[in-house]
Amino acid sequence: xxxxxxxxxxxxxxxxxxxxxxxxxxxxxxxxxxxxxxxxxxxxxxxxxxxxxxxxxxxxxxxxxxxxxxxxxxxxxxxxxxxxxxxxxxxxxxxxxxxxxxxxxxxxxxxxxxxxxxxxxxxxxxxxxxxxxxxxxxxxxxxxxxxxxxxxxxxxxxxxxxxxxxxxxxxxxxxxxxxxxxxxxxxxxxxxxxxxxxxxxxxxxxxxxxxxxxxxxxxxxxxxxxxxxxxxxxxxxxxxxxxxxxxxxxxxxxxxxxxxxxxxxxxxxxxxxxxxxxxxxxxxxxxxxxxxxxxxxxxxxxxxxxxxxxxxxxxxxxxxxxxxxxxxxx
Amino acid sequence: xxxxxxxxxxxxxxxxxxxxxxxxxxxxxxxxxxxxxxxxxxxxxxxxxxxxxxxxxxxxxxxxxxxxxxxxxxxxxxxxxxxxxxxxxxxxxxxxxxxxxxxxxxxxxxxxxxxxxxxxxxxxxxxxxxxxxxxxxxxxxxxxxxxxxxxxxxxxxxxxxxxxxxxxxxxxxxxxxxxxxxxxxxxxxxxxxxxxxxxxxxxxxxxxxxxxxxxxxxxxxxxxxxxxxxxxxxxxxxxxxxxxxxxxxxxxxxxxxxxxxxxxxxxxxxxxxxxxxxxxxxxxxx
Numbered sequence: 001x002x003x004x005x006x007x008x009x010x011x012x013x014x015x016x017x018x019x020x021x022x023x024x025x026x027x028x029x030x031x032x033x034x035x036x037x038x039x040x041x042x043x044x045x046x047x048x049x050x051x052x053x054x055x056x057x058x059x060x061x062x063x064x065x066x067x068x069x070x071x072x073x074x075x076x077x078x079x080x081x082x083x084x085x086x087x088x089x090x091x092x093x094x095x096x097x098x099x100x101x102x103x104x105x106x107x108x109x110x111x112x113x114x115x116x117x118x119x120x121x122x123x124x125x126x127x128x129x130x131x132x133x134x135x136x137x138x139x140x141x142x143x144x145x146x147x148x149x150x151x152x153x154x155x156x157x158x159x160x161x162x163x164x165x166x167x168x169x170x171x172x173x174x175x176x177x178x179x180x181x182x183x184x185x186x187x188x189x190x191x192x193x194x195x196x197x198x199x200x201x202x203x204x205x206x207x208x209x210x211x212x213x214x215x216x217x218x219x220x221x222x223x224x225x226x227x228x229x230x231x232x233x234x235x236x237x238x239x240x241x242x243x244x245x246x247x248x249x250x251x252x253x254x255x256x257x258x259x260x261x262x263x264x265x266x267x268x269x270x271x272x273x274x275x276x277x278x279x280x281x282x283x284x285x286x287x288x289x290x291x292x293x294x295x296x297x298x299x300x301x302x303x304x305x306x307x308x309x310x311x312x313x314x315x316x317x318x319x320x321x322x323x324x325x326x327x328x329x330x
Numbered sequence: 331x332x333x334x335x336x337x338x339x340x341x342x343x344x345x346x347x348x349x350x351x352x353x354x355x356x357x358x359x360x361x362x363x364x365x366x367x368x369x370x371x372x373x374x375x376x377x378x379x380x381x382x383x384x385x386x387x388x389x390x391x392x393x394x395x396x397x398x399x400x401x402x403x404x405x406x407x408x409x410x411x412x413x414x415x416x417x418x419x420x421x422x423x424x425x426x427x428x429x430x431x432x433x434x435x436x437x438x439x440x441x442x443x444x445x446x447x448x449x450x451x452x453x454x455x456x457x458x459x460x461x462x463x464x465x466x467x468x469x470x471x472x473x474x475x476x477x478x479x480x481x482x483x484x485x486x487x488x489x490x491x492x493x494x495x496x497x498x499x500x501x502x503x504x505x506x507x508x509x510x511x512x513x514x515x516x517x518x519x520x521x522x523x524x525x526x527x528x529x530x531x532x533x534x535x536x537x538x539x540x541x542x543x544x545x546x547x548x549x550x551x552x553x554x555x556x557x558x559x560x561x562x563x564x565x566x567x568x569x570x571x572x573x574x575x576x577x578x579x580x581x582x583x584x585x586x587x588x589x590x591x592x593x594x595x596x597x598x599x600x601x602x603x604x605x606x607x608x609x610x611x612x613x614x615x616x
Contacts, residue, residue: 026550026559033551034418034539035511036558038579040571048548049561326547326564 005070005303012067019064022056031326052321059314066307071300084191084288085132085148087221088121089179090162091198092137093170096228098199113228116274117197118163124281125155128288134182135159138175140168148186172198172255173208180215192221193288199228203251204258213262222265224284227252229272236270334430336603337438342404342503342528343615350465352403352443360400368394405463405498406439407527408432410450410477411508412459413487414554418509420538421599427534428507429477431601435505436474440467444503448473449496451489452482460496486555487512490520497527507532510594511555514586521590530609531587531594540576543569 007013033039096114111119125133133155134148146158179194194216204212216223227236236256248254259266267287269280346354351361359366359374368384371377371393384394410432416424432448439446448470450459459477461470487508497504504527510517521529544564552559562568580596587594593613595606 026552030550030552030559032418032554034415034424034509034536034554036551036553036556036560038511038539038572038575039551039560039562040568040575042563042568042571045561045563045568048563049550052548052561321548324546324548326544326549 004073006073006300008069008071010068012064012069015064015067016061019057019060021060022053029325048321052318055314055318055321059311059318062307062311062314066304066311068304070303070307072303074300075298077298084128084130084193085183085186085188086128086134086192086288087148087179087182087194088133088135088159089175089194089196090117090121090135090137091170091172091175091228092139092143092162093199094139094168095170095199111274113199115163116277117228118159120274120278120281121159121162121197122156124285125152125159127285131288132186134179135162136175136178136182137162138171138178140171142171142174142178144178148182170198170200170202172196172202173204173212176204176212177208177215180212180219180221183219183221188220191288192219193284194221194223195284196223196225197228198225200252203254209258216262216264220264222288223259223262223267224280224287225256225259225266225268226277226280226284227268227270228277229270236268335433335437336601337434337441338603338606338610340406340438340442340503340607340610341614341616344501344528346402346404347500348402348404350403350443350445351400353401354404354444356399356402358400358402359397362398362400364399364401366397366399369397371395403444403465405447405500405502406435406442406444407447407449407463407497407502407504408435408474409490409493409504409506409508410448410459411487411490411506412450412452412456412480412482412485413508413511414452414482414484415487415509415511416534417482417554418539419536420542423481424509424534424536425480425482426478427597427601429474429480431505431507431532431597432474432477433471434601434603434606436467436470440465446470449493450477451493452485452487454489455492455496456489463498482554484555484557488516488520490517491523493520494523497524499526502527504529505532506530507534509534509536510583514582518586518589521587521592525590528614529590529592531592533583533594533596535576535596535598537598540572543572545569 092114096117097112099112125131129152132148132150133146135145135155135158137143137145145161146154149155175198176194176196179196183192215221229235236252249257256268259268267284269276269283271277271280342354346352346356347358348354348356349358355364356362368381371380374395374397376395379395379397381394381396384396385392388394408431410425410428412425416428418424419427436446436448443465445463445465446467447463448459448461450456459473461473464470490506490508490512504524506524506529508531510531510533546566547564549562549564550559551562584594593609595609
């Protein structure tokens, strides 16, 4: 790695020659001695004398360097992480309070779809610690619940709140545009997904379709659609279904056809009991584990603190010597 | 002021040639006690000294007089080293000690009826610190008193080589007061120019120069004469080395001075005038 040091106040470096002063000037405080030539040569003393000067020079040097406030340049480092941004778009229509279609109830009341969804999504959220979640619920219209956040308590509370009583109709278009809106003005982590959980479909008018197509494409959002099948309802994967003549396609099949035409990645799941719902969520969990490449800006490191610390250390050493200094000679 | 001055007694080991009466054995005829011989009254017409017995014994019937040697005065000089190193000293600077010793010499010379002169030198002979020889010690005492507060500059002591030009031709008693912190070969050269005089080297060493060094510590020292600077890390080993170095120097110095037949008189700290008296009894034949 190239290591460059930059100075915020390079004018301070003009003072650098001052650091050589201890070599030029002698220490002011000296003892008089009658005849220095009489003193025997002592290498340790000479060494200490040199060391003191070097310490003084270094102390000045580091202070002056510190005044220049040196720093390394900011760098951007490519990192690989696993933090996805996931918008949960949950259906809160009245039909979500019904039990699953395929589940065997064994004579007991089965878990309702909304409770199962909230339970499984809670698990899903808990298993993905690095992700940001946002939530939109919708019935007649979209309900803005939670922006994209990393606050896990808020997310879990929001998910659990969806297990409550459901509301009226299904307005998928509004839910999806609101869900896509969550990503707007949020920095792209590189992995964005919208999980649309609904039972059955709904019709989306052409304007809204175009809007959804644009937004998902522009905001790089992958779409996962989990359909909770109505009891005795159509399967969206049923290729053999032939609509009656002159009749429109059932809404969920039409929706699936629309989603397939999206430019962004799309995957549909169909769940008719909690087990298959869990499998679908597990699959999403797997798919959204792709590594995210992103550039992190590492700010330049400020070396002036280190310089001042070193200078303080040198001065400390000099103070120790000062303490050892002979004060009473004659 | 004079009460502080500690006098000592001294004598010289040679016959003085001074005409002024004094207290030293002399070669001058005069009113002394030392009988020298007879001569005729015609050649030494002093009727007070007629020796009747000698006159009567002479078959040629000449009149004889006795001749005596008088006691004469001998010049006494104090040569004071005023080089930078004399500024050193623990209780008092060596210059102050020099002033004390020089005053003692001046006072002793005055009471011994000897003329006293003072010559101070550093790298040159300091004309402002010269006092020509005089039987009256006042001027010299004033000078030596002023010396007490003198602070030498950063100079050497090579003026010793020029001092002989300020000394009389007559053999004099010279007290050379210095710390002798100079190279031995230069000292030898200077001393060989002063051979016609009798020199008493008074060596001023200070115990804080070597014996009373601080036990432990770091210090910077500046040479008083050359300005040379060194950092010292004083510790047991270093102190032992310094003391050994000074002891070696003492032996070398003594050897050199004894070569000139000038036994050194060491003064460390205080000047003891009785010790100086003792010195004369020990080393100078009466």
